[in-house]
Amino acid sequence: MNGRRLLPGLLALCLGAILARALAVSLGFNRLLLAIALGFVATNAVGIPDRLEPGIATHGLWLAGGIVLMGASISLGTVLEVGGLVLVLVVGVTATTLLAVEFLARNVFGLADRMGSLLAAGASICGVSAVVAVAGAVSAREEQIAYAAATVLLFDAITIVVYPIVGDLLDLSGMVFGTWAGVSMFSTGPVVAVGFAHSDVAGQWATMTKLARNALIGVVVLAYASYYAHAGGGGRPSVRTLWNEFPTFVLGFLALAVVSSAGVLSSAQVTSIENAYDWLFVLAFVGLGTEIRLADLRATGPMPAVVVLLALLVSSALSLAALLVLF
Amino acid sequence: MSIDGWRPTAVAATDRRRGLERDWRSVRVGAAIVAPASAFELQVPR
Numbered sequence: 001m002n003g004r005r006l007l008p009g010l011l012a013l014c015l016g017a018i019l020a021r022a023l024a025v026s027l028g029f030n031r032l033l034l035a036i037a038l039g040f041v042a043t044n045a046v047g048i049p050d051r052l053e054p055g056i057a058t059h060g061l062w063l064a065g066g067i068v069l070m071g072a073s074i075s076l077g078t079v080l081e082v083g084g085l086v087l088v089l090v091v092g093v094t095a096t097t098l099l100a101v102e103f104l105a106r107n108v109f110g111l112a113d114r115m116g117s118l119l120a121a122g123a124s125i126c127g128v129s130a131v132v133a134v135a136g137a138v139s140a141r142e143e144q145i146a147y148a149a150a151t152v153l154l155f156d157a158i159t160i161v162v163y164p165i166v167g168d169l170l171d172l173s174g175m176v177f178g179t180w181a182g183v184s185m186f187s188t189g190p191v192v193a194v195g196f197a198h199s200d201v202a203g204q205w206a207t208m209t210k211l212a213r214n215a216l217i218g219v220v221v222l223a224y225a226s227y228y229a230h231a232g233g234g235g236r237p238s239v240r241t242l243w244n245e246f247p248t249f250v251l252g253f254l255a256l257a258v259v260s261s262a263g264v265l266s267s268a269q270v271t272s273i274e275n276a277y278d279w280l281f282v283l284a285f286v287g288l289g290t291e292i293r294l295a296d297l298r299a300t301g302p303m304p305a306v307v308v309l310l311a312l313l314v315s316s317a318l319s320l321a322a323l324l325v326l327f
Numbered sequence: 328m329s330i331d332g333w334r335p336t337a338v339a340a341t342d343r344r345r346g347l348e349r350d351w352r353s354v355r356v357g358a359a360i361v362a363p364a365s366a367f368e369l370q371v372p373r
Binding site for chain 1: 351353364369
C-alpha cells in the first residue's frame with residue numbers, strides 16, 4: 001500500500017463521512033444511507049478525479065474492518081439459539097437463487113453458460129466479489145465479468161432504496177428485516193447499510209446472515225470449477241479452493257464475538273468499539289456510493305437484468321414468507 | 328460528466344474484490360482499534 005497515493009482519497013472519504021454525519025443530524029435522515037447518497041451524487045454529478053481513486057477504492061477494507069469490530073456487539077448465546085434455523089434458510093435461499101438464475105439464463109433467456117454462472121454466483125452469494133471469484137474458476141471473458149458486475153451493481157442500487165421501504169410498509173421486526181436483507185440482497189455493503197438504517201438489531205442480523213452466505217463462496221467456486229472442468233475449458237478444481245476463497249474478515253468477526261461473549265471486554269470498551277465500527281461503516285459507504293455509476297448501470301443488458309430480477313423476486317418473496325412463519 | 332473519465336465496471340469490480348480480498352488486512356484494522364480501546368480504555372467518540 002502506497003500511503004501517499006492513498007492519502008487524497010482517504011481524506012475525501014473522511015470528509016464525506018463527517019459531512020454525512022453532520023447532515024444526518026440536521027436533516028434527521030439515516031447517516032449510512034446519506035453517506036451512500038453523498039458518494040453517489042459526487043461521482044455522478046461532479047466526477048471523481050483520478051488522484052482520489054486509489055484511496056476511495058479502499059472502502060471495502062473499511063467495511064470488512066468494521067464487520068470484524070461488529071463481532072464485539074454480538075451475543076453468541078442469541079446466535080446459537082436461532083442460528084441453526086437461519087443457517088438452514090441461508091443455504092436454502094442461496095441454492096434456490098443459484099439454481100433459479102442458472103435455469104432462467106440457460107433455458108428461458110438463452111444466455112451463454114458462463115454468463116449465467118457469473119450472474120448466479122453474484123445473485124446467490126456475495127455480489128461482485130463472487131462474480132470475480134467464479135470468473136476465474138469458469139474462465140469467463142472480461143466483458144462477461146463487466147456485464148455481470150454491472151447487473152449486480154444495478155440491483156445493489158435498487159435494493160438499497162426498495163428494501164427499507166418494504167421493511168417500513170410491512171413493519172418488520174429488526175431480526176426479520178435484517179435476516180431477510182442478509183439472505184436475499186446481493187453485496188455485503190448494501191446489506192449492512194440497509195440493516196443498520198433500520199435498527200441496530202437488524203444491522204447485526206443482516207451482517208451475520210450475509211457473512212454466513214459469504215462463507216459459502218469457496219463451495220460455489222469449487223462446484224463451478226468442477227463442473228466446467230468436466231464440461232471442458234474451466235480452471236482446475238481443488239479442495240484447497242475452499243480455504244483460498246474463504247473471506248478472512250469472517251474469522252476476525254468470529255474471534256471478536258467469542259472474546260466479547262466471554263466477558264473479556266467492559267461495556268465502555270464495547271461502546272468504544274461500536275462507535276469505531278459506526279465510523280468505519282460511514283467511511284466505507286461514502287466510497288460504496290461512488291461505485292454506483294449511472295453510466296455503468298445503463299450498460300447493463302436487458303436480458304441479464306430480467307433474469308436476475310426474476311430470481312431476486314423469487315428468493316426475496318420465499319425468504320420473507322419463511323421468516324414471517326418461523327419468527 | 329467526469330473530471331478524468333469513467334472507470335470501467337470491470338476495473339471497479341476488481342477493485343472491490345481487492346478491497347475485500349482474502350488477506351488479513353481487515354483483521355489487522357480491527358485489531359489496531361480493539362487493542363488501544365481495551366488496553367488504554369480509549370474512548371472513541373460517537
